[in-house]
Amino acid sequence: MSAPGQYILSMLAAVFWVDTALAQSSEGCRFEPVAGTSRQILRCQEGLTIIVEGGARFSLVDRDRNGNADAVRLRRKALLLEAPAGGVQGGFVVVTPQAIAAVRGTKWTVDVGQGKTSVFVLRGRVAVQRPASTAGVVLAPGEGVDVEAGTGKLTVKRWPAKRVSALMARLGQ
Template identity: 55%
Template structure:
C-alpha cells in the first residue's frame, strides 16, 4: 500500500467514514460485507472468517505475509472467529489487552468489555492465557473470563443463556 493511499485511509478512519476493522481487513486480503445486524463479516483467504459486532475495535494482521490473516487485535466489543484448519496452516490468535487466545482450527468468540476479556469456544479447542502466564485449554461450550492480575484462569461451562446472548450479538 503506497503512502498516499495509507494517508487517505487513515484520514477516512479518523473521520469515521470507514469502520475501524474494514481498512485493515482489506489490507489483510479479506472481503468485507455487512449482515442484517450491521455486523461486519470478513471472508479471508485460507479459510478464515471473522464476524465483528457493530462498533467492535479490531484489526487483522498477516504476520507471515501469505495473504491470509493469522492474528486479530481486539480492543472493544466482540468478534467471532472461524478458522478452517484444512485450509489455514499455522494457527490463528486473538490478542486483547487482557488475554491471548490461540487455535489451529475452530470457531470461538472473544469479547472485550469493562477491563475483561471473555472467550467462548463453539467448536474445536482454544488455548487462552494472559500475556504473561500459563494457558488453559477450552473445549466446546466452555469459556473463561480474563482480567488483569496473576491468579489462575478458571475454565467454566457457560450457562446456555450467557453463551446464547454473546453469540446472538454475533449473528449466531
C-alpha cells in the same frame, strides 16, 4: 512451560501490529456488511470467517507477511471466528489487552469489555493465556474463561445457555 504456553508463544513470535481505528479490507480478507445491522462478516483466504459485532475495534495482522490475516488484535466488543483445521497456516491468534487465544481449527468467540476478555468455544479447542504469562488453559466445546488483568489463575467454566445465547445474539447467531 506448559503446552498451551509454548503454543501461544510460538504463535506470537512473528506478530507485528498495524494499528487502525477500524479494520480495513486487507490482509487477504473482504468485508461483507450484514443488511439491517451494524455487523460485518470478513471472509478471508484459507477459509477463515470472522463475524464482527457492530462497534468492534480491531486490527487484522499478517504475521508471516504472506498477504493473509493470521491474527487479529481486538480492543473492544466481540468477534465470532471460524478457522477450518489446516486452513490458516500456523494457526490463528486473537490478542486482547487481557488475553491471547490461539487455535488451529475451530469456531469460537472473543469478547472484550469492562476490563476483561471472555473466550468461549463452540467447536474445537482454544488455548488461552494472559499476554505476560506462560501458563494457560485449553478450552473445549461449551467451555469459556473470563480473563481479567492481573496474575490470578484462569478458571475454565461451562457457560450457561443464557450467557451463550446472549453473546451469540449480539453476533447474529
